[in-house]
Amino acid sequence: MNTTPGPITYNYKIPLKFHLLFWLVYYIFNTVRWGGYFDDYLYSAKSNLVSFFVSILFCYWHIYVLIPTYVLKKRVLPYIMWIIVSSVFFYFLKTGMIYVFIDKTIWPEAPVGQTAPGFNHFTTVVLGEWYVVAFVSAIKLTVDWISIKNQRDELQHLQLQTEIKYLRSQIQPHFFFNTLNSLYALTLQKSDNAPKVVVKLSEIMRYVLYEVQESEIQLTREIRYINSYINLEELRCDHIQFSLNIIGNIEDIRTPPLLFLPFIENCFKHGGSTGEGVQIDITLKSLPGDNSLHFLVRNTINPEDRSITAKGGIGLQNVKRRLYLLYQNNFTLQTGIRRGCFVAYLKIPVAA
Incomplete structure (x- = not known):
C-alpha cells in the first residue's frame, strides 16, 4: 500500500452541487431583498438574473485565475491592474446586458437626478460586484485553508508514524542479534x-x-x-x-x-x-x-x-x-x- 502523501495544493475541488446551491440561495435572497425594497419583485428577479450571471463570471475569474496567478505569487501590481481592468470590463458587460434584456434606462432604481452611465452608476455597480467577489473569495480561501491544514496534519501524522515505526524497528534487530549470539554460545557448549x-x-x-x-x-x-x-x-x-x-x-x-x-x-x-x-x-x-x-x-x-x-x-x-x-x-x-x-x-x- 502506498502511504506517500500527495502534494499540498491550493485548488481544492468544491463539488458542483455546492456551487449551484450557493448561487441559488444567494439569488433568491437578493431577489426577495431588492424586490421588497422597491416593491417590484418581477424587475428584481430579472435584474438579479443578469447581475448574477456577471457576478459568477467575475467571481470565478478572480478565485481561479487572478488569485493563483498573482496573489499567491505575491505579484501585487499586476493583480491591481487586472482588478481594475476586470472591473471596467464587467461593468460594461453588466450594463450592456441590462440595456438589452431588462430596461433601456439601465438604472431605473437610481436616486432622483442620477442617470446611467455615469460615475455614480459605475461606482455603485463596481462596489456591488466587489462585494460579491470578496464574499465568494473569502469562502474559497477558507475552504482551501482548511483543506491545506488537513493535508498538513495528515502529512505530519504520516511522518510521525514513520518515525515511530523506525524507532520501534531499531529495538527488534538489537534484541535478535543478542539472542542469536547467546544461541551461538550455547550451541558451542552443546x-x-x-x-x-x-x-x-x-x-x-x-x-x-x-x-x-x-x-x-x-x-x-x-x-x-x-x-x-x-x-x-x-x-x-x-x-x-x-x-x-x-x-x-x-x-x-x-x-x-x-x-x-x-x-x-x-x-x-x-x-x-x-x-x-x-x-x-x-x-x-x-x-x-x-x-x-x-x-x-x-x-x-x-x-x-x-x-x-x-x-x-x-x-x-x-x-x-x-x-x-x-x-x-x-x-x-x-x-x-x-x-x-x-x-x-x-x-x-x-x-x-
Missing part, C-alpha cells in the same frame, strides 16, 4: 538449553513480526512478551532473580508495543556482567481515577561498568524519542543509580 532457546525465540519473533503491528496493544500481551523474554534470558544465564508486581487493574489498558523492552534489555546488559547474576524488580501500577500507568524497574548493576550512566544507553534514548512523539510532554521518565541499582521510572497517560 548445551541442552539450545533447543529451548530456539522455541522461545520463535515465540518472540511471532509476537514481534505479527502481533505488534498495531499502534497500541493490550498491556497483558506486552507483559506475556516480557515474561517470554526473561525466560529466554534465564536459559542463557544461571542466576536471575525476577519479580513482577502488579498494583491495580490493568486488564483494559492498552500501550504502545515494545515500549518497555529497552528497560528490560538494559537490565541484562549492565547487570549480567556482575558475576553474581541479575536481580530485576518490575512494578506496574494503575489506580482508579489516576488515568496513568506507572512503570518502575530496578536492576543490580556492576559497579565497575564505566558505561553505565544515570541517563541510560542508546536504547533508553530511543525510548525517550518515542515517548515524545507519542505523548509530547505528557509523560514522566526518570532514571538514576541508587544503592547499587539502576532505577527507571516511567509514567504515561492511558485511556479512562
